[in-house]
Amino acid sequence: MSLVPKHSANITTAAAAIASFLAGMDVLIVNVALPTIAKDLGGNMAVQQWVVDGYALLFAALLLLAGSLADQFGAKRIFLIGAASFGAASLFCMFAWSMAALVVGRCILGVASALLLPASMSLINEASPNPRYRAWALALWGAGGASASAVGPLLGGLLTPIHWSLVFAINVPFCLMILAAAPRIAPSPQRATKFDWIGQVLALVGLSTLVAGIIEVGDTGLSAPSTLILLAVGVAAIGAFGLSQTKVDSPMMPLGLFRVRGMQVALQIGFIMIFNWYGMAFICTMYLQQELHMDPFAAGLVFVPASFVTIMGNLTGGRIVTARGSKFSITLGLAIMIAGFLFEFFSPRPVAVWVVAAGMSIVGFGAAITTPAAAGVVLKSVVSSQAGIASAMFNTFRQVGGAIGVAVFGVAATFLPSLDLALRVVFLASALLLVYALGFELLRWKDTAITAATLDSVA
Numbered sequence: 185m186s187l188v189p190k191h192s193a194n195i196t197t198a199a200a201a202i203a204s205f206l207a208g209m210d211v212l213i214v215n216v217a218l219p220t221i222a223k224d225l226g227g228n229m230a231v232q233q234w235v236v237d238g239y240a241l242l243f244a245a246l247l248l249l250a251g252s253l254a255d256q257f258g259a260k261r262i263f264l265i266g267a268a269s270f271g272a273a274s275l276f277c278m279f280a281w282s283m284a285a286l287v288v289g290r291c292i293l294g295v296a297s298a299l300l301l302p303a304s305m306s307l308i309n310e311a312s313p314n315p316r317y318r319a320w321a322l323a324l325w326g327a328g329g330a331s332a333s334a335v336g337p338l339l340g341g342l343l344t345p346i347h348w349s350l351v352f353a354i355n356v357p358f359c360l361m362i363l364a365a366a367p368r369i370a371p372s373p374q375r376a377t378k379f380d381w382i383g384q385v386l387a388l389v390g391l392s393t394l395v396a397g398i399i400e401v402g403d404t405g406l407s408a409p410s411t412l413i414l415l416a417v418g419v420a421a422i423g424a425f426g427l428s429q430t431k432v433d434s435p436m437m438p439l440g441l442f443r444v445r446g447m448q449v450a451l452q453i454g455f456i457m458i459f460n461w462y463g464m465a466f467i468c469t470m471y472l473q474q475e476l477h478m479d480p481f482a483a484g485l486v487f488v489p490a491s492f493v494t495i496m497g498n499l500t501g502g503r504i505v506t507a508r509g510s511k512f513s514i515t516l517g518l519a520i521m522i523a524g525f526l527f528e529f530f531s532p533r534p535v536a537v538w539v540v541a542a543g544m545s546i547v548g549f550g551a552a553i554t555t556p557a558a559a560g561v562v563l564k565s566v567v568s569s570q571a572g573i574a575s576a577m578f579n580t581f582r583q584v585g586g587a588i589g590v591a592v593f594g595v596a597a598t599f600l601p602s603l604d605l606a607l608r609v610v611f612l613a614s615a616l617l618l619v620y621a622l623g624f625e626l627l628r629w630k631d632t633a634i635t636a637a638t639l640d641s642v643a
Contacts, residue, residue, distance in 0.1 A: 193311040195368040197321040199361075200304035201328035203263065206270060206358050207297040208332030209339070211240055211462060211586060214290075215469040216340030216480050217348040224348065225283040233399050233594045236466060237587045238287045241395050242294030243301075244583035245388045248436040251302040251576025252379060259306035260369050264362070266299030271359030277352040289352075305575035309563055311370060318563070319506045323498050323556045335491045337469060341484015378434035386425035387436070391584060394418025398591040437577060438570075446510075446565035447574065449625050450558040453514065454578055455585035456621045457521070457551055460614035463589030464547070467610050468540055471603040476537065486537055490544040497552025510557045510564075511625070517554030518622040521547050525615035534604040543611070 214221075218232045254262045273296050277289035308321045343350035397414030404411055429435040441447050465487075472483040504513045524546030531539040559578065566574040597606040 192368055192370050193317065193321070195365050196307050196311040196370065197324055199263075199365040199369060200308050200321075201324045202358055202362055203267065203300040203304040204325050204328035205332040205335075206355060207243070207301050208329040209336040210293055210297065210355065211236070211243075211336065212332075212465050213336035213340045213351050213354070214239075215466055216337045216473075216484050217344040217351045218469070219473050220344050220480060221283075221286070221348050225280070225286065230399050231283055231287075233590060234287050235283070235290055236462075236590050237395055237399065238290040239294040239297070240462070240583055240587035240590065241392055242291045243297045244294075244580055244587055245391045246295055246298035246384075247302055247576045247580040247583065248387065248573070249379070249384050249576075250298040251306075251573040252436060253299070254303040254306050254576075255573060256379075258371065259303040259310065260366075260371055262299050263303035263307060263369075264366055266296050266303060267359045267362040269296035270300060271356050271363075272296075274352045274355035274359070278349040280349075301579050302573075302576040305559065305563070305579070307369065309575075316506055319556070319560060322559050322563075323501055323503075323505070325556070325559070329555065335487075337465065337487040338484045338491055341481045341487075344480040344484075380428075380432050380434055380436040383425055383428050383432065383436040386421050386428060390418050390421030390425055391587070392418075393421065395587050395591050398588065398595060401595050436573075437580075438573065441566065441570070441574060441577060444565045446561040447577070449514070450561045450565070450578055451581045452624060453518070453554065453558050453621050454582040456617045457554065457585070458582040459585035459589035459592075460521075460525070460610075460617060461547070461551060461589070462586035463593035464544070464610050464614060466590045467593050467597055467603065467606050468544070470597065471535070471607055472537070472540070475534075475603040478537075486541045487544065489541050490548040493545040494548040494552045497549040498556060501553035501556045504553060505557045505560060510561050513557035514554050514561075514625055515622065517550045517552070517557065518618055518625070520550030520553065522550075522615050522618045522622065524550060525611045525618065529608060529611035529615060533608075535607050540607075547614075 214235060218235060221235070222232055250262065250266075270293060273289055273292035276292065277286060280286035280289055304325065308318065308325055311321070339354060340351050343354065393414045395418075397411055397418055400408065400411040400414055406412075425437075426439075429437055429439050442451075468486075469483060472478045472486060473480065478486075501513060501517070504516070524543050527546060528535065528539055528543035531543075559575075562574050562578045593606070593610050596609055597603060600606045600609065
């Protein structure tokens with residue numbers, strides 16, 4: 185194993201954290217701006233969901249391909265291509281002349297994020313041979329993504345009153361920072377791999393049509409032919425994707441990794457956490473502006489406490505992982521998230537602004553403790569040659585969860601009589617899903633006699 189100079193490792197970690205911040209921020213920064221964008225460019229609830237999910241969907245669907253590209257051509261090269269593409273797509277979104285053009289731009293941003301994220305995790309793995317430094321680096325990487333989820337709405341609230349296009353312009357300086365760090369990032373190894381084009385096409389078709397079908401439930405109803413066709417095609421394509429992965433020589437999602445206990449735990453947790461977080465943030469933003477009639481700036485301020493808490497949680501989480509192990513960190517983080525959602529659910533009606541702010545802070549703190557621990561489990565569960573694809577699988581499950589969360593909770597909001605009630609449904613459903621995740625984690629590791637100490641020793 186080659187040793188990476190400490191200054192190079194620090195720069196690599198900083199660049200990876202910025203990329204994680206960008207990818208997370210762009211999911212949610214647009215939420216606060218959506219009502220203003222809709223007034224300017226038009227668009228109902230379904231179209232607004234596509235502005236969010238066009239990004240999240242392409243992000244999720246291409247992560248596995250991006251992981252393979254990072255392994256074949258080197259994580260550094262794919263990382264820099266992703267940063268350059270992200271900046272160009274942001275400029276396109278700035279000058280969008282219609283809602284359709286904006287959705288296209290958001291899809292391009294999703295492609296760029298898919299290139300950035302798994303490559304950023306692989307770069308940290310390459311630059312951090314020391315387990316203690318790697319835990320710290322992953323904590324910073326997680327802090328970038330988790331804090332972005334809270335900072336995104338805040339920045340959206342600050343920039344939207346000036347002009348909504350600035351929520352995309354803010355990306356460009358961060359992309360330039362990543363590109364400026366390129367000479368100090370160590371070159372990445374390249375490995376000969378084959379692309380699973382059949383699997384990639386089936387995954388893209390399956391996820392796209394499934395999410396489109398869920399969104400159409402709220403727009404045209406469950407019994408509409410278009411809805412039923414989309415859902416049927418989505419389920420069939422995802423089933424065909426799973427079957428194809430058992431037939432090809434170089435699958436884009438090696439099914440053998442699902443037998444690794446650490447991967448089982450991390451993938452489920454990643455999916456459920458982001459399903460809850462993105463869905464909650466989407467409905468909270470709509471609730472604050474449409475039901476409480478807050479302006480974008482005031483709505484953005486509601487997310488300020490969560491932004492600081494998530495940053496502290498990630499930095500704290502890195503120390504907890506190092507001191508107590510992954511199992512303890514994940515258990516603690518999930519328990520805190522459950523407490524946050526139940527606090528919001530049992531609050532008096534209607535949901536007060538301070539309850540939204542406090543609840544998101546509690547949930548964000550728990551998520552911030554959990555994320556670096558789960559990411560560390562992924563990297564420690566596979567050999568180094570599989571780090572790219574394992575990272576891509578982890579982030580794919582996270583982003584698929586986010587896209588489906590926005591779609592499902594958005595549909596729920598269209599059928600329920602008020603956004604206050606929709607928030608209650610989000611809080612309760614999120615708490616129950618996390619209870620399941622916590623139970624699975626505890627029982628799975630207990631039943632297989634895997635403790636935090638033994639899991640953390642797996643290379």
